[in-house]
Amino acid sequence: MSQSATGVGASVRRKEDLRFITGKGQYTDDINLKDQAYAYFLRSPHAHAKIKSINTAKAAKMPGVAGIFTGQDIADSKLGGLICGWMIHSKDGSAMKAGPHPVLAQGKVRYVGDHVAVIIADTKEQAKAAAAAVQVSYEDLPHVVDASKAMKSKAQIHDVAPDNRVFNWGLGNEESTAAAFKNAAHVTTLNIVNNRLIPNAMEPRAAIGAYDSGTEGYTLYTTSQNPHVARLVISAFHGLAPEHKLRVIAPDVGGGFGSKIFIYAEEVVCVWASKHVGRPVKWTAERTESFLSDAHGRDHHTKAELAVDANGKITGLRVHTIASMGAYLSTFASCVPTYLYATLLSGQYNIPNVYAEVDAVYTNTSPVDAYRGAGRPEATYVVERLVETAARELKLDPAEFRRKNFVTQFPHQTPVIMTYDAGDYGAALDKALQINDYKNFAARKAESAKHGKLRGIGFSAYIEACGIAPSAAVGSLGAGVGLWESAEVRVNPVGSVEILTGSHSHGQGHETTFAQLVSEKLGVDINNVSIVHGDTDKVQFGMGTYGSRSGAVGMHALSKALDRVEAKAKKVAAHCMEASENDIEFKNGTFTVKGTDKKMAFGEVALQAYIAHKPGFEPGLKESAFHDPANFVFPAGVHICEVEVDPETGHTEVAAYTCVDDFGNLINPMIVEGQVQGGIAQGIGQALLEGCSYDDDSGQLLTGSYMDYAMPRARNMPAVENFKLGFTCTPCPTNPMGMKGCGEAGAIGSPPAVINAITNAIGVREIAMPATPLTVWQAMQASGAKKAAE
Amino acid sequence: MPSITIKLNGKAVSGEVEGRTLLVEFIRDHRGLTGTHVGCDTSQCGACVVHVNGKAVKSCTTLAAACDGAEVTTVEGLAKGTELHPMQAAFKEHHGLQCGFCTPGMIMAAIDIVKRNGKNVSEEVIRRELSGNICRCTGYHNIVKAVQAGAQNM
Amino acid sequence: MENFNYHRPATVAAAVAALKKSKDGKFLAGGHTLIPTMKQGLAAPKDVVDLTAIKGFSGIKVSKTAVTIKAGTTHQEVATSKEIKKAIPALAEMAGKIGGVHVRHRGTIGGSIANNDPAADYPSACMGLGATIETNKRKIEADKFFTGMFETALKKDEVITAVHFPIPKKASHQKFPNPASRYAMVGVFLSQNAKGQVRVGVTGAAPCVFRAKDIEAALAKEFSAKAAAGTKVAAKGLLSDMHASADYRAHLISVLAGRAVAAA
Ligand SMILES: Cc1cc2nc3c(=O)[nH]c(=O)nc-3n(C[C@H](O)[C@H](O)[C@H](O)COP(=O)(O)OP(=O)(O)OC[C@H]3O[C@@H](n4cnc5c(N)ncnc54)[C@H](O)[C@@H]3O)c2cc1C
Ligand code: FES
């Protein structure tokens, strides 16, 4: 690593910030095209109903209306439906049961918020007013919103799945795991709900579709984490236009957290309709629509068991999980409760026997898909709640019980596919205990008690697999795409550098970190590097940003391309300095000839590459690379949370939080810390505040706005001096930067730490997330009543 | 249609608005200043915060017509030429933003907090007074640090 | 939201006249309830009569015995008023806990009271202090003003002009906010006047603000935190939703009343 102020390892201030702090960012809704019309989506007010008729005659005559389209129009134009890109096979070998997912409902609506019609008008207000005049006649059907009841419900959501079951999938060795439980000295069992969440990126989704009759091409501006994938799907599956006639631009995007990976009905309809009405069509979600129609996250209902032998060694782990898919299979929905979940159930531990069985079910709710962490938070919650509970039941120190079972030899093959490549879990635990000042917890607890508060402490030792993912491996597991990444390096004649990357930044700071890698490798000032992303007409094909992959995969591609630039530049330098290519050395931006004082700066070589006055090489200096990772990367670490509970009201505050992560080498520690802090805020949100709730009886979304869905705010986070981060480092062996992903770890590791702290504080075994004041108070009431009865 | 005149970032601007036109719509759609954002429809998120007559308000919950004659400052009006407002500079220096969507509202709210509470405003007060601004990215940690640092330079 | 005619009268009389002329008109003050309501389509008045340009519509006056707050005074003005902080500090504190500061910069006492949201804070102060609400037509005691969920004794063309709060010997406001909306899940405003009379206004817990008479009675016997906290409140008739069950709300009333006595 360099010691340069802008190279790898430096906390360089972000290059992209200037436009955001001055109000010059360009988000999709900030873009307005000439003559654009506005789309409004009429949504289903019913959880499950037959559409008997739709009458648009009156609405069509309303002022400003340019077009109204329904499922019939979509069917007539043979526009393909939304797809799920990951095939899962059930234990019996049958393929998952994917029901149709038209972009506008055909015959039936399956959740409150389902798209029934689109109304396009000169203004937003006109479109909305006309929507109110569309007459739809529905016939209610039985519905089910609770995943745990879906398989026994009268509701039949898709014809292909009579019991609402999408698949029944298993991973691991069922028999050996059963044997481990039979022989166990101690078994801990928990019934766990991983609460359903609504992602809530602060920028609501938006799209502008525009058809150009001159070029017969379409442009889509959209809030996407992966514009190329959007283009591929809209092209190949919806059949709207071939890829070279469809340009997808994801400009500045205001947060994604997974919810902007997926291809949604609204963006497809805007593109499609722009040709029909002959004008660009713009749609921006109102927050209420985001609540109803963004893909939600989590919603796992799990029976989890841990087997421990007489020596305190974990011998088996078994889960049965029912995972809600919502009313339709969203883009990557099926891989979340399977390969992103069950493969992490070994945690940081040496567990010889693991078995997971997963039933994925349809419910009459918004589709569920990846949300920050996707599957790994659910796995971590199961493992870390089990381990902490087992330690308490066995009267062992929870930190030492973990240590005793840590994996210590690498590479380590788990019973659930993954091969952990590197790590030192004990080191992270030691560091966390030290930062947290664990040995003085009792004193802090006594201090809290003086103020009438119950203090508790909870641990979470998470591991996750990210840097998604080796294409061949995921292909063999059912993925419909490869998960490599691409980069192109264009060196200009003046020596400035443009990077084109298939990764997409929506808050992660790529314009800075990618430039740091360039600066490090080419010795170019980062102000002479610009990063181009998010436009399919500019950037070669790429797979986008999710699964903490931009660093480990995207930067690896960039690193390869930079190596190629260096190799080519060496050739140019050799010709210019009349030396053998083998004698050229490159360091700190300067080419030298070994054993001489001849040298050329990188910029001079770039110029020579373009003016090409010296013969003997192909002009130009531009290289590209595609990189397919050899393995996932495995960030791991330890969270320690301390809470204070008000015993009278149940109100819980996070009094102190420690997190130690091993992300390998860090490109920009400031940005990494920011990712961790943001992720932990989402985890604290999940544990204490956020819970998406549908009404069983009506199927309506009860948490449909910020009035009822509690978002973490500044006061919900621990004070600056009590929120401490630390790092350990075992470099990742499969990429030259030695880095692991850091984007999701905070959200993955934190929920069990918080819940373990609350259960410790109030002395109960289980408590549901979100542990709101009501939930905590009720738990204390129940345990008090139980204690009184004993 | 009411005709209004607003002193927007120091310049008098006039325009016809409907009764229902919100201040944020006037700023974004009529004047093309898209730094002020809309993050919700229930007045909770604070992405739309601007200053009206020197006070931080939610422009999504204020009628444009009711601002006739008022002075309105948006995030675009903070920097003096290329010289950033100290609060803008502090957000960059302390990594107080990630996706940047909440940022204009945060910065406008932060300046208002410092104006009312002074340079040495405590962390406790900052956190309390940011209750009307939601950020999904940062976990607020660096925002709080940025506000404290920005306050020192204001 | 639906369009409307916007009026900005300079006098109360003109405002009332404008409203009377409209088939379907509404007064507007800070707009921090009315505008979100209109955005959701729950209100769609044809005429909106903005009261905030009326001369003399806002302001604070403190005498030896009472604090008078004009209807158009914002929550922030009340929260930061030096005179109110001296006369009834709990009232200023209460105003400082409404919403966030951006809301307080626009929301008004008149709008809050006229709206009578079951979870709003001002109604509890009116009940807890025994305020008198003055309109363009009459004076109404708080006990008779708040008549039901979002309902008050106001006539359609009646404008609140001021609220008079008698200065108590001691008072305290305790709020347990809803984790999502930050409105009161339960709020208790408690006061004791020079004669020793105790009033306990409770908001957030029921469809309409009310006085916790059992706690008042207990405190009349013995003004102690223990007496307040030890008085069980019946859960019957209280609100129950996903954030708080009726018995939890009942429990919180006692807890907050106890804390209010301790802090008063
Ligand atoms: C994000 C947010 C958080 C909030 N949190 C809280 C909270 O924690 N606690 C709380 O108590 N409130 C809260 N509020 C509500 C806020 O206090 C409102 O400002 C207040 O309830 C209404 O006052 P207003 O001046 O904005 O009235 P408006 O919205 O203008 O009017 C409300 C109603 O009162 C009528 N009205 C207004 N003035 C008069 C008058 N003088 N005479 C007769 N009728 C009149 C109007 O016709 C309308 O029906 C919150 C609001 C928001 C947006
Ligand atoms: S846009 Fe959310 S508060 Fe104004």
Ligand code: FES
């Ligand atoms: S920086 Fe993304 S919401 Fe705050």
